[in-house]
Amino acid sequence: xxxxxxxxxxxxxxxxxxxxxxxxxxxxxxxxxxxxxxxxxxxxxxxxxxxxxxxxxxxxxxxxxxxxxxxxxxxxxxxxxxxx
Amino acid sequence: xxxxxxxxxxxxxxxxxxxxxxxxxxxxxxxxxxxxxxxxxxxxxxxxxxxxxxxxxxxxxxxxxxxxxxxxxxxxxxxxxxxxxxxxxxxxxxxxxxxxxxxxxxxxxxxxxxxxxxxxxxxxxxxxxxxxxxxxxxxxxxxxxxxxxxxxxxxxxxxxxxxxxxxxxxxxxxxxxxxxxxxxxxxxxxxxxxxxxxxxxxxxxxxxxxxxxxxxxxxxxxxxxxxxxxxxxxxxxxxxxxxxxxxxxxxxxxxxxxxxxxxxxxxxxxxxxxxxxxxxxxxxxxxxxxxxxxxxxxxxxxxxxxxxxxxxxxxxxxxxxxxxxxxxxxxxxxxxxxxxxxxxxxxxxxxxxxxxxxxxxxxxxxxx
Numbered sequence: 374x375x376x377x378x379x380x381x382x383x384x385x386x387x388x389x390x391x392x393x394x395x396x397x398x399x400x401x402x403x404x405x406x407x408x409x410x411x412x413x414x415x416x417x418x419x420x421x422x423x424x425x426x427x428x429x430x431x432x433x434x435x436x437x438x439x440x441x442x443x444x445x446x447x448x449x450x451x452x453x454x455x456x457x
Numbered sequence: 458x459x460x461x462x463x464x465x466x467x468x469x470x471x472x473x474x475x476x477x478x479x480x481x482x483x484x485x486x487x488x489x490x491x492x493x494x495x496x497x498x499x500x501x502x503x504x505x506x507x508x509x510x511x512x513x514x515x516x517x518x519x520x521x522x523x524x525x526x527x528x529x530x531x532x533x534x535x536x537x538x539x540x541x542x543x544x545x546x547x548x549x550x551x552x553x554x555x556x557x558x559x560x561x562x563x564x565x566x567x568x569x570x571x572x573x574x575x576x577x578x579x580x581x582x583x584x585x586x587x588x589x590x591x592x593x594x595x596x597x598x599x600x601x602x603x604x605x606x607x608x609x610x611x612x613x614x615x616x617x618x619x620x621x622x623x624x625x626x627x628x629x630x631x632x633x634x635x636x637x638x639x640x641x642x643x644x645x646x647x648x649x650x651x652x653x654x655x656x657x658x659x660x661x662x663x664x665x666x667x668x669x670x671x672x673x674x675x676x677x678x679x680x681x682x683x684x685x686x687x688x689x690x691x692x693x694x695x696x697x698x699x700x701x702x703x704x705x706x707x708x709x710x711x712x713x714x715x716x717x718x719x720x721x722x723x724x725x726x727x728x729x730x731x732x733x734x735x736x737x738x739x740x741x742x743x744x745x746x747x748x749x750x751x752x753x754x755x756x757x758x759x760x761x762x763x764x765x766x767x768x769x770x771x772x773x774x775x776x777x778x779x780x781x782x783x784x785x786x787x788x789x790x791x792x793x794x795x796x797x798x799x800x801x802x803x804x805x806x807x808x809x810x811x812x813x814x815x816x817x818x819x820x821x822x823x824x825x
Contacts, residue, residue, distance in 0.1 A: 383679035383692050384489040384500040385507070385519060392504075405492035414681035417492075437517065 377423040377455065379430070380406045380416055380441045387417035393436045399425045410444065410452075430457035459813040460775045463803030464601055464629060464753050466651045466658055468775075471713040471804075474655055474706045481705035487698055489678030499701045506708035507691070510662055513711055514631075514646070515639040522663040522694040523704055527628045528554040529672070530647030530663035533694065534624040535595060537669040538644060539564050543592035546621070548579065548607060549789035550600035553782045555626055559595070567591060571789040573600075574747025576608045583612050587619045594623040598630035602786045602799060603745050604730065604753030606634065613641045628652065631662075632714050632804075633723055633751060638664045645669065655714065655804060656707025659700055668693050717804070726752025726802040729811045733800055736815040740822050745790060745797070752806060755797035758821045762796040765821050769798075772817035776800050 381387040387403055394401050399421060406416035421429060423445050433440055443455040460468045481502055486495030488503050507518035514521075524530040531554045539545055541563040547555060549571030559566050569586040570579035587594075594616050598609050609625060616623040625646045627636050632653025638646055643666060650660025663669065671686050675696035680687045687693045714722070733754050734746040743757040758765040766778035779796045780787055787793040800814060 382689065383677070383687070384497075385504060385691060388497075388500055388504045389518060403492070403497060413679075413683055415679050417489075 375423045375445060375447070376420055377426045377443060377445045378406075378410070378418045378420050379426070379433075379443045380410055380418040381439075382413075382416055382441055384417045386438050386440065387419060389436070390419055390433050390438045390440065393432055393438060394419065394421070394425075394429055397428075397432050399429055399432070401425075401429070410442070416441065426455065426457060458773050458775055459810050459817075461800045461802060461810060461814060462775050462777050463652065464781075464799060464801030465777055467653070467655050467710075467803050469803075469805060470655050470657075470706070470710065473709040473713055474657070477709035478657060478702045478706040481702040485701045485705070487678075488701060502701060502705045502708065503699060506704045506711070509708055509711040509715065510664075513636075513715065514664055515637045516664050519690045520638070520665050522665055522669070522691045523699050524647070524661035524663050525659055525700065526661045527626065527647050527649040528661075530645070530661050531555055531595075531624065531626060532558050533663055533669045533672055534645035534647055535559060535562070536672065537667075538593045538622045538624065540592075544590065546583075546586050546591040546594040546596075547785075548583075548596045550597055550603070550605060550607070550786040551595070551783065552597065552601055552626065552628065552786075553784070554628070555595050555597070556785055568785070570607070573603055573605050573745060573790055574749055576611075576749060580608055580611055580615075584615055587615055587621060591619075591621055594621050595626065596623070597626040597628070598634065598636065599628075599751050599753070600783070600786050601629050601753070602781045602783050602797060603755050603790060604629075604751040604801070605747075606630070606749040606751050608749075610641065613643060617642055629751065629753065632711070632719065633726070635719070638666075642666075650703065650707040650710070653714075653804075654707060655710030657703045660703040660707045662707075663694070665690055665694065671696055673697060714804075722804050722806070723752065725806040729802050729806045729808070730754045730800075732808070732811045733814065736811065737818060740815070740818055742818070742821075752802040753799060754801075755792075755799045757792060757795050757797055758818075760821060762798050765798050768820055769814070769817050772813075772820065774814055774817045776814075
């Protein structure tokens with residue numbers, strides 16, 4: 374299953390997002406944002422199946438939780454930025 | 458001990474507060490500083506506290522900034538809104554936590570509303586001062602000395618009408634009276650975590666309408682490559698490691714209040730204040746009471762206040778005497794020279810406490 378990542382500027386919105394998604398039945402894992410994804414340093418992100426990304430983005434917007442970017446993680450480490 | 462000094466700090470906290478502090482000490486790392494379970498548990502503990510506070514005070518979790526005290530929050534808020542030489546409107550019942558930062562900044566302080574328990578006078582004076590033009594306003598919700606509940610909703614409305622930014626000092630009201638950030642429309646509301654909210658000392662909250670000036674700069678666990686503090690809440694106002702055990706206790710205190718129902722706690726306190734007022738007056742004390750009074754009452758005995766508090770303490774009654782860090786309030790009430798003895802009830806206000814106080818206060822009547 375292909376995984377995707379949504380990034381946040383700090384742990385507060387990341388954990389709020391985690392709560393919002395879990396309450397809606399979207400499984401996700403919180404993690405530190407990989408360094409190469411976070412230009413300003415030290416962010417947090419949620420990892421989840423790519424199939425849930427559109428729903429997740431919509432849930433977060435409705436809950437007023439802002440996120441920075443979204444990426445899909447392909448095979449052999451290929452990464453693609455998503456527009457949600 | 459009959460503890461009647463909840464205006465200073467709440468004592469005998471709910472069991473859940475002690476448990477939460479211990480649990481945080483045993484399980485929490487530094488929040489926002491890693492991706493392992495202990496740091497995430499700490500961050501979740503802090504987030505829960507922000508969420509509970511946001512629910513109680515009608516704002517978003519991000520608007521809830523953790524501070525070490527109400528004083529710290531007031532200093533941040535005042536330094537954000539006030540520049541040297543600004544005209545700043547305050548009431549006649551402010552604590553030194555408001556007046557000293559204003560003095561240090563070199564603000565021109567205008568005092569309005571000095572009559573105790575008189576909303577009409579307070580509002581007339583407030584309106585008059587606003588019409589003359591001020592740059593900011595800072596006002597207390599409840600006088601820490603006299604328990605006077607000020608008409609903050611109307612004072613806030615008037616500030617907004619005159620487009621004056623304002624700060625509310627909720628030191629004696631948070632957890633006791635409704636404090637609605639959304640409806641009040643305040644720029645900032647500062648409060649302690651250890652009084653009405655039943656958390657540990659060393660905690661406080663600053664509810665922020667916008668990003669405040671941070672009094673200190675440092676690590677936030679976010680935007681680490683940037684040398685400026687983050688420009689978003691709450692990180693931009695929270696440099697350094699947070700007091701996670703304290704915040705865990707505060708969170709448990711807020712949860713307790715949400716279950717206990719705050720209006721019932723206030724009603725219990727006010728009932729005991731009324732009994733105190735009647736009892737102390739019968740003993741010949743000068744008692745300050747009136748409409749719009751919270752769970753706090755001050756009196757002047759027929760002897761030095763500190764001596765009176767000492768005699769009461771010898772009988773197991775814990776009350777506070779003196780100026781209560783609010784000389785302006787005493788100036789307004791005419792008690793600057795004598796000070797007062799302050800009795801302040803807490804979440805556990807009960808008839809036996811008043812009974813013990815009045816019994817002990819009989820020992821004060823033999824002096825003149």
